[in-house]
Amino acid sequence: MSATDVMTPSKLKPMPLSQPVELSPKPSLIGLTREEMGAVLKEKGVADKQIKMRVSQLWNWIYVRGVSDFDAMVNVSKDMREMLKTHFTIARPEIVEEQVSNDGTRKWLLRFPPRGAGRPVEIEAVYIPEEGRGTLCISSQVGCSLTCSFCHTGTQRLVRNLTAEEILSQLLLARDRLGDFPDREAPQGTIMPAEGRKVSNIVMMGMGEPLYNFDSVKTALLIASDGDGLSLSKRRITLSTSGVVPEIYRTGEEIGVMLAISLHAVRDDLRDMLVPINKKYPLKELMDACRAYPGLSNARRITFEYVMLKGVNDSLEDAKGLIQLLKGVPAKINLIPFNPWPGTNYQCSDWEHIEKFADFINSAGYASPIRTPRGRDILAACGQLKSESERMRKTERLAFEAMMIANHGED
Known part of the structure; x- marks a missing residue:
């Protein structure tokens, strides 16, 4: 990214947003399993002999056709549609805000209706287009409780878990915004892969710790990978955890998606500082859980994420320790140049230093790609998400942009 590429808010591409939705108290059918959907239909008077057929119809309209209005379900009777709408x-x-980076990365600030006696909440989701693929980074919580010291999201307090509906709705x-459902067109100006499905991969790497919201994440990902619906391959779904050891095995056994570990240090004393959950589940326990991950093989490697922090975890001794730590584990190491955010005291390792590492x-013998920073100019890169309910003041945003320009040559 050149210094001239850094966007100010006035240069962000304006995109047409959805109209504000009424904060409806009605329950959503999105995120229900087939059994749950059948149960709520029966409760509203749908005959037992029709349940299976009606669930199949709704499943197809919601997840294959991608409709968001019951009136679009043309093969469902008018009386049935009226009942559903009621x-x-x-x-x-x-969509509160949609920002598009100069590299095509797209960030949405989304607002969900209140749950129970709660209030509306906001989260962020990010779409990253690449050659031959498009990856959606999904949030699992509003805020985060882990307080990882290098992560912007960790500075926002945890508000609540997202429901399966809210995870899937991202x-x-x-797919709506990218024209990725049948008979849909993407909004003008959208930057996407040239061919194939626009959202080909999803990663649970947005706001929050997915394994502290296991049940909702499990339900959402099983629906996302359902062959009669959204039909994403489980090999194209990656769940990233900071190391909630008791739930790692369950992830492989009950969800069966690819696993990523937010590692960032190879010594307990340093990881205690960078990733405080390490105090509860230290490296030995974490690595034991990784070695026991169901289906682990050279074809189903675990990805270890390692943010490069200048003078903190980027020495040759750290690299040697990383090799020793991962010994015997089919693994790939993603090296992540640190993405700056307002108020941080960390700096990104020099690029030449990252390459030597x-x-x-x-x-x-380990693949160690250096992740190209994407969407830094709109705070959409790894570790930068923080919902607009914790919005930066204008002076903070301007200071951040100045820092990005001043530090351009350092990373």
């Missing part, structure tokens, strides 16, 4: 919703969350909305790991 009691349920399939509406998308409100995927449905992204990567070369050492490669020479030991």
